[in-house]
Amino acid sequence: MKFTTALAAASLLISNAFAAPSQVHISLGGSVDESGASSGMYVMWKTDDQPTSTVKYGFSEDDLSNTITGSSKNYLNKHGYHHTALIENLSCDVSKVFYQVGDPADGFSEIFTFKRAPCAKSNTKFSISIFGDMGYLDSDLRPPKIPHGDEPYHGLNKVWSATYSRNMLESLKDNGEIDWVFHVGDIGYVDDSFASAPLKFTYEPVYDGYMSWIQNLTSTMPYMVSPGNHESECHSPICIAQELKYGRHLRNFTAFNERWTMPSKESGGSRDTNMWYSFNYGSVHFVSINTETDWDGAEEQETGDSHIPWLKAGGFGEDGEFLTWLEADLAAAYADKKAGGRKWIIAAGHRPYSTIQEMKIEGLFIKYEVDVYFAGHSHSYSRTTSTTKPVYIVAGGAGCDEMGPSKDDLLLGPVGGDLIESDKYSTGVLDVSDEKLSWRLIDSIDGSVIDSVDIA
Ligand SMILES: [Fe+2]
CATH class of the missing domain: 3.60.21.10 (Metallo-dependent phosphatases)
Incomplete structure (x- = not known):
């Protein structure tokens, strides 16, 4: 590896270590589907500094081609940024969503998955x-x-x-x-x-x-x-x-x-x-x-x-x-x-x-x-x-x-x-x-x- 490439990789690692997303959590939300259920999911996480709030997602692990941008807040000085983004309007035939959170420059988290809420009022267990x-x-x-x-x-x-x-x-x-x-x-x-x-x-x-x-x-x-x-x-x-x-x-x-x-x-x-x-x-x-x-x-x-x-x-x-x-x-x-x-x-x-x-x-x-x-x-x-x-x-x-x-x-x-x-x-x-x-x-x-x- 060339020195400059190694240096760039090292700086990315340092940057990732500093801005690495942590505390990833999700909650039901977004516009409701025809059954009245949440069509999406809030995705939230924390970083130490303030990169963009980006979620990449898709319906297989190999294709996270959808991108959404959320926002972040710092409610206590020097105690990090709390990010929120909303994945919504997931169609009723979506069973599993793959996603990762982070920032294009600083890097992304590992890939997580969640299930969409049932798109029906009955016959759901x-x-x-x-x-x-x-x-x-x-x-x-x-x-x-x-x-x-x-x-x-x-x-x-x-x-x-x-x-x-x-x-x-x-x-x-x-x-x-x-x-x-x-x-x-x-x-x-x-x-x-x-x-x-x-x-x-x-x-x-x-x-x-x-x-x-x-x-x-x-x-x-x-x-x-x-x-x-x-x-x-x-x-x-x-x-x-x-x-x-x-x-x-x-x-x-x-x-x-x-x-x-x-x-x-x-x-x-x-x-x-x-x-x-x-x-x-x-x-x-x-x-x-x-x-x-x-x-x-x-x-x-x-x-x-x-x-x-x-x-x-x-x-x-x-x-x-x-x-x-x-x-x-x-x-x-x-x-x-x-x-x-x-x-x-x-x-x-x-x-x-x-x-x-x-x-x-x-x-x-x-x-x-x-x-x-x-x-x-x-x-x-x-x-x-x-x-x-x-x-x-x-x-x-x-x-x-x-x-x-x-x-x-x-x-x-x-x-x-x-x-x-x-x-x-x-x-x-x-x-x-x-x-x-x-x-x-x-x-x-x-x-x-x-x-x-x-x-x-
Ligand atoms: Fe209590």
């Missing part, structure tokens, strides 16, 4: 994993450095693990048991990350770590997310002490809304954010609700999870906009269901039943025949019986540093109803057909089925 409250790694790999006695320090445990659930998700993917993932809030617990390095800025590096840790899932199947209280802000000692440098830029769900793109625009949901949205997939209309802000009494309506006065939060829509949208969205889904369209309506949000009561939307769920409401927040599992709809399922036991018994002050289902409960590390799988919703809760450590139910 698919499976998803649904859970909330999954942290990043475990206390062996990220040991807490704050003072710990026998009791948790401000709710932070000394020993915990999200590794079991992460490994279980990998095995569900490898076995073809899931088509996509719905993480209903509290993604990585990055606001707790200072526990393992109290005086360092850990929020962004740990979020980066979480996103790389799950890339093997998120680059090949949609990873849909709802906002949880742990998405609201950075309130570590350094974020508070250096408010102008960190705290102000990371308040009010910034990282959540800049790193992820959900189909809010497509569904008339929250403007330019992921705070509320809906989408169709096969025989289901899914609604992701906002349990955190934009309704009277919402806990993060004025300030974030720490309630430090200057870390303001809330206000993603006009007064009443979110709940007005929710009713209209459910009413339309119900009309479609009654007209012989989609068979199921599934709502999901971060907080359990007691918040549904506080939001005063329990009546909407009944009126528009929501079949199931999935939540997390309580770091354990509970399910109401399937005799009354909606069935309320809390799947919050994926594992995090706050894992522990159910929060005593939360009502997990209607009073007087029976609850099936578990406090094991667990992940849930929902198998959907036109005939039934089959839910099972899997022990993330040994793979055994802790609970299962058919909802028809």
Whole structure:
């Protein structure tokens, strides 16, 4: 190799190393097809500097001849660029899409694949994993450095693990048991990350770590997310002490809304954010609700999870906009269901039943025949019986540093109803057909089925 060629190759390697795309993840989106399903996929990734946001894609590994250009944002100085591009208008006969992300000058990622959403309202079978409250790694790999006695320090445990659930998700993917993932809030617990390095800025590096840790899932199947209280802000000692440098830029769900793109625009949901949205997939209309802000009494309506006065939060829509949208969205889904369209309506949000009561939307769920409401927040599992709809399922036991018994002050289902409960590390799988919703809760450590139910 000539010296100049070698030098050019070396500089490309250096350049690639600096700008290499990481944290590749996808979510359902784009204009809807004639069945009402997403015709495409948002593709998102991170780079350290700011190359162009380019996706090359095609329908075989050898032909990535289609190119789209997206955009990038830098929401925290010196902490990289988050890219988003949209592949859409995929025809109904497309089964598999091959893609890579990057920049023509700096280079591209490896080639990933995803499946297009089913182009039909019925006769579609698919499976998803649904859970909330999954942290990043475990206390062996990220040991807490704050003072710990026998009791948790401000709710932070000394020993915990999200590794079991992460490994279980990998095995569900490898076995073809899931088509996509719905993480209903509290993604990585990055606001707790200072526990393992109290005086360092850990929020962004740990979020980066979480996103790389799950890339093997998120680059090949949609990873849909709802906002949880742990998405609201950075309130570590350094974020508070250096408010102008960190705290102000990371308040009010910034990282959540800049790193992820959900189909809010497509569904008339929250403007330019992921705070509320809906989408169709096969025989289901899914609604992701906002349990955190934009309704009277919402806990993060004025300030974030720490309630430090200057870390303001809330206000993603006009007064009443979110709940007005929710009713209209459910009413339309119900009309479609009654007209012989989609068979199921599934709502999901971060907080359990007691918040549904506080939001005063329990009546909407009944009126528009929501079949199931999935939540997390309580770091354990509970399910109401399937005799009354909606069935309320809390799947919050994926594992995090706050894992522990159910929060005593939360009502997990209607009073007087029976609850099936578990406090094991667990992940849930929902198998959907036109005939039934089959839910099972899997022990993330040994793979055994802790609970299962058919909802028809
Ligand atoms: Fe939570």
